[in-house]
Amino acid sequence: MKLSELSRDDLLREAQRLKGENDALKATEEIRYRAEASRLEAQQIAKIGVWEYDPQNGRTWWSEGMYALFELDKDESPPSWDDYIQIIHEEDRLPFQKALSDVLKTGEACQIDARIRTHSHTIKWIHCHAGISYSAPGSTARLIGNVHDISSRKQAEIEQSGRNAVLESLANQDTLPHIFELIMDMIEQVFPHMMVAFLEFRESVEKLFPAISRNLHEDLLSTLTNGWPAGPEDEGLCVEAIYSGKQTVVPDLQASNLPASLKERFRLWAIHSCCIIPIKKASNKVLGTFICYFPKKRTPTAAEMRLMQTAAYLTEIAIEGKQAEEQLKENALHRDSLLRLRRQLEVAKNYEQVIDAIHPEVQHVLGYNTCWLYLFSQDRKSLCLIATRGRDARSELGHLQTIDTEQDAYAKALTEVHDIWVIPDVRTHPLTNKETVLRTGNRVVVNMPIRILDKSLGVIGAGTFWEEDPIIPTESQENFWRQMAYHTGSALDRIQFVDELYQTQQKLQKAKESLEQTVIKRTEELAELELSMKHFVYLASHDLQEPLRMVVSYIQLLNRRAKDKMDDSELEFMDFAIDGAMRMKELLDGILAYSRLTTQAQEQQLVDLNEVMDSVQQSMKATLAQRDGNIEVSSLPTIKAEPRQMLQLFRHLIDNAIKFHGDRPPQIEVGATQTEDGFQFFVRDRGIGFEEKDKLRIFNMFQRLHARSQVSGNGVGLALSARIVHLHQGKIWAESIPHEGSTFYFTLKSE
Numbered sequence: 001m002k003l004s005e006l007s008r009d010d011l012l013r014e015a016q017r018l019k020g021e022n023d024a025l026k027a028t029e030e031i032r033y034r035a036e037a038s039r040l041e042a043q044q045i046a047k048i049g050v051w052e053y054d055p056q057n058g059r060t061w062w063s064e065g066m067y068a069l070f071e072l073d074k075d076e077s078p079p080s081w082d083d084y085i086q087i088i089h090e091e092d093r094l095p096f097q098k099a100l101s102d103v104l105k106t107g108e109a110c111q112i113d114a115r116i117r118t119h120s121h122t123i124k125w126i127h128c129h130a131g132i133s134y135s136a137p138g139s140t141a142r143l144i145g146n147v148h149d150i151s152s153r154k155q156a157e158i159e160q161s162g163r164n165a166v167l168e169s170l171a172n173q174d175t176l177p178h179i180f181e182l183i184m185d186m187i188e189q190v191f192p193h194m195m196v197a198f199l200e201f202r203e204s205v206e207k208l209f210p211a212i213s214r215n216l217h218e219d220l221l222s223t224l225t226n227g228w229p230a231g232p233e234d235e236g237l238c239v240e241a242i243y244s245g246k247q248t249v250v251p252d253l254q255a256s257n258l259p260a261s262l263k264e265r266f267r268l269w270a271i272h273s274c275c276i277i278p279i280k281k282a283s284n285k286v287l288g289t290f291i292c293y294f295p296k297k298r299t300p301t302a303a304e305m306r307l308m309q310t311a312a313y314l315t316e317i318a319i320e321g322k323q324a325e326e327q328l329k330e331n332a333l334h335r336d337s338l339l340r341l342r343r344q345l346e347v348a349k350n351y352e353q354v355i356d357a358i359h360p361e362v363q364h365v366l367g368y369n370t371c372w373l374y375l376f377s378q379d380r381k382s383l384c385l386i387a388t389r390g391r392d393a394r395s396e397l398g399h400l401q402t403i404d405t406e407q408d409a410y411a412k413a414l415t416e417v418h419d420i421w422v423i424p425d426v427r428t429h430p431l432t433n434k435e436t437v438l439r440t441g442n443r444v445v446v447n448m449p450i451r452i453l454d455k456s457l458g459v460i461g462a463g464t465f466w467e468e469d470p471i472i473p474t475e476s477q478e479n480f481w482r483q484m485a486y487h488t489g490s491a492l493d494r495i496q497f498v499d500e501l502y503q504t505q506q507k508l509q510k511a512k513e514s515l516e517q518t519v520i521k522r523t524e525e526l527a528e529l530e531l532s533m534k535h536f537v538y539l540a541s542h543d544l545q546e547p548l549r550m551v552v553s554y555i556q557l558l559n560r561r562a563k564d565k566m567d568d569s570e571l572e573f574m575d576f577a578i579d580g581a582m583r584m585k586e587l588l589d590g591i592l593a594y595s596r597l598t599t600q601a602q603e604q605q606l607v608d609l610n611e612v613m614d615s616v617q618q619s620m621k622a623t624l625a626q627r628d629g630n631i632e633v634s635s636l637p638t639i640k641a642e643p644r645q646m647l648q649l650f651r652h653l654i655d656n657a658i659k660f661h662g663d664r665p666p667q668i669e670v671g672a673t674q675t676e677d678g679f680q681f682f683v684r685d686r687g688i689g690f691e692e693k694d695k696l697r698i699f700n701m702f703q704r705l706h707a708r709s710q711v712s713g714n715g716v717g718l719a720l721s722a723r724i725v726h727l728h729q730g731k732i733w734a735e736s737i738p739h740e741g742s743t744f745y746f747t748l749k750s751e
């Protein structure tokens with residue numbers, strides 16, 4: 001219908017309909033606009049960026065969130081795809097690129113975490129979720145994805161992991177350098193190229209030394225290696241942090257109040273800003289500083305500050321933990337040393353032995369290489385040098401053999417000392433004789449009075465020399481000095497008693513030596529007797545062989561000739577005689593074999609036991625076949641041994657397993673396992689076994705557990721086996737379950 005044909009009412013209704021559609025379109029547009037604005041706002045709050053990449057034309061598109069996350073100007077064109085990949089941290093770049101390439105190839109979405117290096121050179125962790133999209137059916141696939149800033153979460157995870165690693169390392173009593181490495185690894189995981197160091201404060205020399213560092217300039221590190229002066233009057237940012245106890249942030253080192261020479265050094269090292277955090281114990285004692293340098297003029301980010309503070313905290317608890325551990329070790333060291341010293345002093349017989357007992361402990365526990373012992377005369381008018389140890393001490397103190405306590409101010413002061421007296425530098429002390437100091441070369445001197453009740457016996461002294469580092473005793477070391485002086489005083493008071501004890505010990509020693517000589521002589525006699533007995537057994541068993549063969553031969557001859565003339569009883573008696581003679585021959589053969597093992601020394605050589613077992617199996621092939629038996633042999637090693645005896649050993653053990661197989665066919669297993677110094681072998685069967693009470697008896701000569709009518713043999717094979725193993729310095733034993741089987745074990749050394 002044409003518009004001109006519509007009535008006025010129809011036109012009004014059409015106008016109202018069009019107006020409604022227009023209002024609906026405007027409302028829809030408003031809703032879409034607000035939804036888009038809400039989405040963008042949500043992305044900014046959640047630090048989410050959205051990107052697209054069309055591989056066909058190489059174009060990329062970034063949302064404002066991407067620009068903000070990567071710290072780029074949103075008015076610029078989005079980076080190319082290659083530039084986007086280059087922003088990814090070099091260690092994560094290839095996995096990131098491969099993951100996105102796989103999305104294009106397979107069409108399956110992926111999620112991956114990676115680090116990026118922003119425009120301001122800071123490191124961020126991102127979580128990327130990528131997939132593919134098609135603008136129209138049949139069109140080329142486009143990569144789309146969103147990126148979420150997860151730096152805070154990742155840093156928290158790394159910090160927690162670092163805390164756990166440090167606590168675990170402390171529990172395992174790892175070294176402090178190892179724990180410092182763990183802390184540095186934690187920092188490097190978050191900020192890989194951060195220039196950071198922990199400077200340890202050594203109060204005794206008032207200097208800062210690098211305990212651990214990462215990525216520092218070599219010249220800066222070499223400057224710190226010799227120690228940075230850190231006394232109250234010295235200059236430096238770390239020094240200020242130590243004495244103020246406050247963390248310091250310097251965004252521009254060139255604008256700071258540092259000396260011009262130091263500013264120039266920082267300029268050459270390309271360091272323009274820094275952050276310093278002092279590390280203190282709960283008692284406020286300074287342990288050192290944690291310092292971070294930056295190549296740009298800037299203030300550390302909140303994440304960097306939090307990481308630095310975490311690292312400083314972990315360093316603090318690591319040092320305190322190790323110091324507590326070291327204190328426990330020092331206490332144990334002192335306890336063991338005093339126990340050792342007390343034991344030695346209890347048996348000291350003269351003053352030389354007293355100083356011999358003291359000097360190693362003073363040297364090992366306290367670090368002094370030289371020590372001396374002075375005793376007062378009865379009238380206390382002189383101080384006499386009794387003994388010295390260390391660095392030609394006797395020659396250096398030779399002119400001080402006796403010191404007049406009334407004329408020498410230093411000696412007089414020693415008569416009035418009741419507790420430890422430490423002189424940090426005798427060169428400047430007002431009471432010391434400067435000529436004597438120059439001659440002895442002492443620097444630090446420690447004097448500990450030796451007292452019994454209220455009486456002062458003398459002084460134990462120790463010290464360092466000019467060229468040595470000064471050693472000032474700690475509080476626990478002073479207590480060690482006091483304990484050492486107490487034990488020394490007790491020893492000196494007992495010297496006379498010790499002398500008497502020494503004389504007694506000398507007599508006992510002579511008696512002991514006489515007894516030892518008697519034992520040695522008797523042992524030699526017994527060895528000769530044993531050798532003679534072995535020789536006798538060998539000769540006896542060997543010489544009896546010939547008459548025994550003659551007896552057996554004539555009995556057998558008589559049996560053949562008179563067999564038809566003898567009745568049944570006589571024939572039975574003849575069989576008994578022949579059987580007894582044959583048993584006697586077997587026993588003599590066993591004795592002869594055993595004596596040969598003990599009297600004939602054989603040269604050992606490398607023996608492949610696999611070849612030995614091949615020979616044994618070949619020789620027993622017929623016997624096994626008759627009994628339908630089988631031997632399973634695992635791979636055996638090559639050892640140094642006597643070949644013939646190894647052949648005998650395995651043959652006797654296999655023969656024993658075959659003899660006692662019982663009603664079942666012989667099933668034998670042979671194998672070996674390696675031990676610390678050789679191998680442990682086993683020969684296992686499924687025979688009749690034996691009782692637990694017989695496990696030692698079976699290795700004795702001529703011992704049988706079964707009647708001859710049940711099992712043949714003469715009880716020699718296992719005894720020979722045991723002897724062979726013992727000759728090779730091994731052990732042999734057996735385990736068994738009656739009626740189920742036995743396992744014979746033995747050990748042999750590889751060389």
